[in-house]
Structure formats: structure tokens, C-alpha cells
Amino acid sequence: MNAARESIVTADGLTKRFAEVAAVDGLSFSVNHGEIFGLVGPDGAGKTTTMRMLAGVLRPDGGGIVIDGVDVVADPESGKPHLSYMPQRFGLYEELTVDENIRFYADLFEVAQDVREERASRLLAASGMSQFRGRRAGQLSGGMKQKLGLTCALVHTPQILLLDEPTTGVDPVSRREFWGILYGLREEGVTILITTAYLDEAERCNRLALLHNGHLLYCDTPAALKQRMSGAVVAITSSAGRAAHAAIADLAGVSNVILVGSGVHAVVDDAASRIPALRDALQRGNVVFDDIAVTAPSIEDVFVALLEDERRPR
Amino acid sequence: MFARIIPMVIKEFLQLRRDKAARFLLVVPPILQMLLFGYAATFEVYHVSTAVLDLDHSQESRDLIARFTSNGRFNVMKLARSQRGIDKAIDSSEATVAIVVHAGFAELLRKGQGAPLQVIVDGTNSNTALIALGYINTIAAGFAQDYVTDLMQRVGQETRPLQVTLEQWPWFNPDLNGRWFFVPGVIGTLTLVLIVNLTAFAIVREREVGTLEQIMVSPIRPAEFILGKTVPFFLVGLGEVALVVAVGLLWFRIPFVGNPFVLLFGTALFLLSSLAVGLLISTVCSTQQQAFSTNFFILSPFFILSGFAFPIASMPQVLQWFTFVNPLRYYLVVIRATLLKGVGIDVLWPDFVAMAILALLLLTLSILRFRKTLE
Ligand SMILES: Nc1ncnc2c1ncn2[C@@H]1O[C@H](COP(=O)(O)OP(=O)(O)O)[C@@H](O)[C@H]1O
Numbered sequence: 001m002n003a004a005r006e007s008i009v010t011a012d013g014l015t016k017r018f019a020e021v022a023a024v025d026g027l028s029f030s031v032n033h034g035e036i037f038g039l040v041g042p043d044g045a046g047k048t049t050t051m052r053m054l055a056g057v058l059r060p061d062g063g064g065i066v067i068d069g070v071d072v073v074a075d076p077e078s079g080k081p082h083l084s085y086m087p088q089r090f091g092l093y094e095e096l097t098v099d100e101n102i103r104f105y106a107d108l109f110e111v112a113q114d115v116r117e118e119r120a121s122r123l124l125a126a127s128g129m130s131q132f133r134g135r136r137a138g139q140l141s142g143g144m145k146q147k148l149g150l151t152c153a154l155v156h157t158p159q160i161l162l163l164d165e166p167t168t169g170v171d172p173v174s175r176r177e178f179w180g181i182l183y184g185l186r187e188e189g190v191t192i193l194i195t196t197a198y199l200d201e202a203e204r205c206n207r208l209a210l211l212h213n214g215h216l217l218y219c220d221t222p223a224a225l226k227q228r229m230s231g232a233v234v235a236i237t238s239s240a241g242r243a244a245h246a247a248i249a250d251l252a253g254v255s256n257v258i259l260v261g262s263g264v265h266a267v268v269d270d271a272a273s274r275i276p277a278l279r280d281a282l283q284r285g286n287v288v289f290d291d292i293a294v295t296a297p298s299i300e301d302v303f304v305a306l307l308e309d310e311r312r313p314r
Numbered sequence: 315m316f317a318r319i320i321p322m323v324i325k326e327f328l329q330l331r332r333d334k335a336a337r338f339l340l341v342v343p344p345i346l347q348m349l350l351f352g353y354a355a356t357f358e359v360y361h362v363s364t365a366v367l368d369l370d371h372s373q374e375s376r377d378l379i380a381r382f383t384s385n386g387r388f389n390v391m392k393l394a395r396s397q398r399g400i401d402k403a404i405d406s407s408e409a410t411v412a413i414v415v416h417a418g419f420a421e422l423l424r425k426g427q428g429a430p431l432q433v434i435v436d437g438t439n440s441n442t443a444l445i446a447l448g449y450i451n452t453i454a455a456g457f458a459q460d461y462v463t464d465l466m467q468r469v470g471q472e473t474r475p476l477q478v479t480l481e482q483w484p485w486f487n488p489d490l491n492g493r494w495f496f497v498p499g500v501i502g503t504l505t506l507v508l509i510v511n512l513t514a515f516a517i518v519r520e521r522e523v524g525t526l527e528q529i530m531v532s533p534i535r536p537a538e539f540i541l542g543k544t545v546p547f548f549l550v551g552l553g554e555v556a557l558v559v560a561v562g563l564l565w566f567r568i569p570f571v572g573n574p575f576v577l578l579f580g581t582a583l584f585l586l587s588s589l590a591v592g593l594l595i596s597t598v599c600s601t602q603q604q605a606f607s608t609n610f611f612i613l614s615p616f617f618i619l620s621g622f623a624f625p626i627a628s629m630p631q632v633l634q635w636f637t638f639v640n641p642l643r644y645y646l647v648v649i650r651a652t653l654l655k656g657v658g659i660d661v662l663w664p665d666f667v668a669m670a671i672l673a674l675l676l677l678t679l680s681i682l683r684f685r686k687t688l689e
């Protein structure tokens with residue numbers, strides 16, 4: 001099978017502007033059948049706008065979208081039966097119970113009775129929601145609402161699932177369950193496009209597209225993206241992350257410093273020669289630290305570095 | 315083809331059933347407004363503030379003034395001492411009506427001549443002024459009549475009837491019929507406001523909450539969506555009309571001489587055309603705030619230009635044209651005719667046809683306007 005046959009969603013030169021702002025600007029990428037494809041980028045990068053155009057609820061100003069061989073810009077309705085789209089803010093009917101919400105969306109997609117019941121039970125069980133089926137959606141926690149949204153979006157069997165920041169504001173346990181469901185769907189052959197603000201989740205995708213100001217910066221597997229990064233990442237383990245950041249941010253050869261849970265990560269051009277300089281700077285600044293060592297870059301390091309390269313005037 | 319209408323309807327009713335505030339708003343305010351406006355909206359005049367100047371100080375003049383004092387229509391605020399006092403009372407709006415009995419009033423009467431009674435009316439509200447004049451005329455005529463009868467008995471001879479010095483107002487109707495005319499109008503107006511308000515927010519709210527985006531990615535057709543919104547509000551509207559008509563019949567004792575089915579049919583067409591107005595507003599606006607302002611902008615002219623209080627025939631031609639797209643205009647004719655006159659379809663059919671065309675046109679427009687996109 002060649003690559004062209006495998007791709008199920010193709011965006012080609014996609015453009016959308018709102019008044020002055022080009023929210024999406026000549027964006028091209030293609031998503032392969034059966035993969036989890038991540039759209040990542042800072043707020044305002046154009047992720048939601050891209051998702052909406054793919055879902056057919058926003059008309060692009062230019063460019064094309066082909067979903068499963070069908071030009072959906074010409075006929076947005078033709079893509080809808082194949083698609084499932086979970087907006088950033090999923091529209092649940094708060095007065096309706098979990099079951100009633102599911103039934104409503106199942107009716108809209110004309111899902112057969114036995115199929116919907118089986119699917120709903122399985123999805124609700126996977127997300128630990130089985131005992132809440134009679135509860136009103138408005139009384140669910142944020143994480144449960146997102147899981148119910150996913151269940152509603154999946155109650156018909158879509159080939160392609162579009163998820164816009166489905167895990168934002170969701171607790172870690174629910175997030176793990178959520179990803180469990182996504183892996184299960186990938187097994188079933190569902191293609192998933194996901195946007196996320198959590199870069200540890202980006203690492204779970206097969207391929208990633210990094211968006212910035214409506215442009216595509218890079219599109220590759222997480223591993224390949226890490227290789228693309230020039231230099232090395234030095235991890236400084238310290239409880240005084242901010243002080244450490246301040247002490248080393250302006251050193252020569254340090255292109256980037258980001259705060260992480262355990263301290264700071266510094267991107268340097270050459271680890272061997274820069275570590276002593278970093279050590280000196282920290283001691284001069286009276287910053288207490290436990291350890292300083294080269295580490296494998298996380299996807300977050302990579303993105304911050306790549307974005308920084310992009311923003312820096314050339 | 316229209317399979318998705320039923321789930322839409324079920325969903326709408328479930329939402330309504332669970333929404334305590336909405337249930338309350340559908341029942342209590344309409345009843346209260348019906349009671350309130352049923353009393354407020356009337357051409358009849360009660361308790362007209364009145365100033366009196368008696369320069370005659372005769373038995374006759376006191377008799378005449380007593381007829382005003384004892385009459386519920388007039389409220390004698392002030393017994394003036396001079397013409398200046400009268401002028402001041404009218405100028406300061408202390409009194410709407412002033413009655414002056416000039417010296418020599420009794421003498422003229424005793425001579426069997428017509429006696430003048432000076433009446434000054436504040437014409438600012440010409441309607442009230444005319445009606446008050448009508449009452450004064452009635453009282454004066456009654457007084458003259460009684461005086462003649464009395465005089466004949468006392469004198470025992472034929473006297474020529476005394477002249478009534480005020481002009482007659484033959485259209486005046488001192489009875490309760492004014493309320494009969496207005497209560498059906500209040501029913502129609504309340505229903506219009508309620509239904510347009512309900513439906514105008516129906517789609518905008520889903521847009522704001524975010525459920526609309528979800529509905530748009532489903533294969534639902536615009537017609538299914540719009541009709542799915544139409545059916546529940548239509549049924550709710552029927553309930554509302556039944557409620558306010560019941561208040562009209564049971565509380566205000568409005569007669570219902572016509573055929574209930576003619577009224578039902580007319581009400582159905584009226585509801586369809588009014589909720590189509592609301593749905594159109596809802597498809598055009600993108601926020602509830604916008605819908606609110608648009609409603610206000612639309613409903614006021616609908617009310618003024620409906621024939622509720624101001625006869626359409628007296629309006630300038632341009633405004634009369636506007637009334638043709640006003641569903642309330644037709645419904646007021648239908649509801650007054652069916653309740654009060656017992657007129658049937660043979661007479662009302664043009665209004666029925668007009669409402670049907672409006673409903674069809676506006677619903678089609680809503681369906682065409684409803685794009686399954688976020689812009
Ligand atoms: N409906 C809209 N009207 C005007 N501007 C918009 C609209 N939607 C998005 N934008 C603008 O387009 C840009 C991209 O937004 P969005 O796609 O929501 O980004 P992201 O989802 O990556 O945070 C932002 O600058 C945003 O302000």
C-alpha cells in the first residue's frame with residue numbers, strides 16, 4: 001500500500017481568516033488510516049479552527065479537505081456520517097441524564113437500538129461511568145462530562161474521530177481512562193485527530209503536527225521531532241526552579257530554559273562544555289540544586305525549543 | 315425523511331419538564347398578566363378627577379352636582395370658589411373635567427328654558443375627554459328629564475321638554491362591553507409575546523451553550539431541526555392559549571358564542587406564524603442578548619400595529635401595509651369574532667389564509683437561514 005492510499009484525512013493549503021487575523025494560514029497535512037494524530041500548538045495557534053473546518057461546521061476561505069476520498073469543502077454533509085467531532089466545549093444537555101444525552105445523539109445518527117446499547121454500556125464501563133447513567137449531565141464533574149461527551153460522540157461508529165482538547169481540565173485518572181478508550185478505538189481501526197495542551201499526551205500520538213500562528217511548523221513522529229532538536233537538554237534538579245531559571249537564562253550557549261516539575265530544563269548547544277558554566281552560574285546565584293545532568297529531551301523541550309527557533313528573528 | 319424530528323421533540327420536552335424556572339414562567343406570569351391587563355386595558359373611564367364651581371347656589375344646582383358626586387365615574391376633587399380656581403385645577407392637571415354652574419341656572423330652568431352648563435375638559439388625552447363628555451351628557455340629560463317630570467307633577471301642566479345643551483355622542487356605550495373588546499386582544503397579545511420570546515431563544519441558547527456545534531456535525535437536516543423546534547413550542551403555545559382563554563372566560567366572563575373549532579384552527583395558524591417569527595429571529599441572532607433586543611424591536615410595532623387599541627383603518631397607508639405581515643392583526647380579528655360574535659370560517663377565511671401564508675413563508679425562511687455552520 002502506498003502512502004497516498006493510506007491517508008484518510010488530507011488538508012491542503014487550508015486557510016481561514018477572521019477579519020484581520022489569519023487563524024489558519026495555508027495549512028497542509030495528511031492523517032493516515034488508523035493512527036492517532038496530534039495537533040499541538042500554543043493557544044491561538046489555530047487548532048480549534050482547523051478541527052471545525054475538518055468537521056464541516058466552518059467553511060474554509062481557501063484550500064481543500066478530503067476525507068475518505070470525498071471533497072468535504074464542496075459538500076460538508078458528505079463527510080458527517082464518517083466523522084465524529086467532540087468540540088473543545090462539548091454540548092451536553094445539562095437537564096438531560098447521561099442516558100438521555102446518549103440516546104439523543106444516537107437518534108441523530110440513527111444508530112440501531114442493539115448497537116447503541118452495547119456501545120454505550122462498553123464505553124461507559126471503560127470510563128467508570130456505569131453507575132451514573134441516571135444522573136443529569138449538569139451534575140457531573142468536569143472529567144465525567146468530557147467522558148460522557150466522548151461516549152456521545154462515539155455512540156455511532158465513526159471512522160474518524162476529531163477531538164478538540166478532550167482532556168483539558170480533566171483529572172489524571174480520567175485522563176488515563178480516556179486514553180485507554182482511544183487506544184481501544186485505534187485497535188478497532190478508528191483514525192483519531194486530537195488536539196491537546198498536555199505535551200505528555202502528545203508523546204502518546206503516532207504523529208504530531210506542531211502549529212504556530214496558523215502555520216504548520218513540523219509534522220513527524222514524536223521520536224523524529226526530538227531528533228530534529230539541535231543541541232542537548234540539561235536537567236537541573238532543584239526545588240528553587242524560578243531562581244535557577246533566573247540564574248542561567250542569559251548564559252552564552254543556553255538557548256532556552258523552561259520550568260519543569262523537578263526543576264528546570266536548559267537547552268544548550270553543547271552539553272559537555274556548558275555544564276560547568278551552568279554549575280558556576282547557579283552557585284554564583286546561590287541557587288541550591290541536587291543534580292545537573294544531560295537528559296533525553298521531552299516533547300515539551302522539543303516544542304519549546306522549536307517554537308523559540310521560530311519566534312527568534314532570523 | 316423526517317426521522318430526527320421525534321428525538322428533537324422528546325429532547326425539548328425533557329428539557330422543559332426539568333426546567334423549574336421555565337415551567338413557572340409558562341404558567342404564572344401569563345395568568346397574572348391576563349388578570350392585570352384585562353383590567354388595565356379598557357376605554358372605559360372611572361374616577362375622572364373633577365372640579366366643580368357652583369355660582370348659582372340653588373336647590374337645582376346642588377341636585378345636579380350631587381349627581382356627579384354620587385357617580386362612580388367622577389371623583390369630585392374640588393369645589394372651587396371662582397373661575398380662577400377652576401382654571402388652575404385644569405392647568406395643574408388636578409382635575410380632568412371642570413363643571414361650572416353659572417348664576418341664574420335655576421331661574422332659567424324654572425322658566426322652562428334650557429339652561430347652560432359649562433364643561434371644561436382637559437383634552438390632553440382626547441380619548442378620556444370624549445368619553446367623560448359622554449358621561450356628563452348622560453348625567454345632564456338624566457337631570458333634565460327628571461326635572462321636567464318633577465315640574466309637570468308639581469305644576470300639573472304640560473311643559474315642553476327641556477333642551478339638552480350638550481351634544482349627543484351616540485356611539486358611547488356606558489356598559490361593560492369595553493372589557494369584552496379588550497380581553498380577547500390581551501389573549502392574543504400575551505400569546506404572541508410569550509411564543510416569540512420562547513422561540514427566539516430556542517436556537518440562540520443552544521448556540522451559546524455549545525450544543526448547536528454538536529448538532530451541526532450530525533447528519534440532521536435543517537428542516538428536521540427547525541420542525542423539531544416548532545412542534546414542542548406549538549404544543550406549549552396551545553396550552554398557553556387554553557390557559558389565558560380560560561381566565562378570560564371564567565374570570566372576566568367573556569362570552570364564547572362562536573365555534574371552538576374555528577378558534578382552535580385560527581389559534582393553530584397564529585401559533586405557527588408567531589413561532590416562525592421567533593425562530594427566524596433565533597436563526598439570525600448569534601447571542602441571547604441580540605435576540606432579546608431584536609424581540610423588543612419587533613414586538614412593539616407588532617403590538618401597536620395590530621388593531622389591539624388603535625384602528626388599523628385610521629393608520630397611514632404605509633403602516634397599514636406593515637400590518638399585513640403581522641400575525642397578531644389577523645388573530646385579533648379571529649379571536650374577537652369567534653368569542654364575541656360567533657362568526658365562522660365563511661367570513662374569517664381571508665385571515666386564516668393570511669396567517670397560513672405567513673407561517674409557511676417564515677418557517678421556510680428559517681429553514682433556509684439555518685446553516686449548519688458556525689458563522
Ligand atoms: N469565531 C472567531 N472569530 C474571530 N476570531 C476567531 C474566531 N475563532 C478563532 N479566532 C481567532 O483565530 C485564532 C486561532 O484560534 P483557535 O483556532 O481557537 O486557536 P487554538 O484552538 O489553537 O487555541 C485566534 O487568534 C483566535 O482569536
Ligand SMILES: [Mg+2]
Pocket residue numbers: 047048049088165
Ligand atoms: Mg482551541
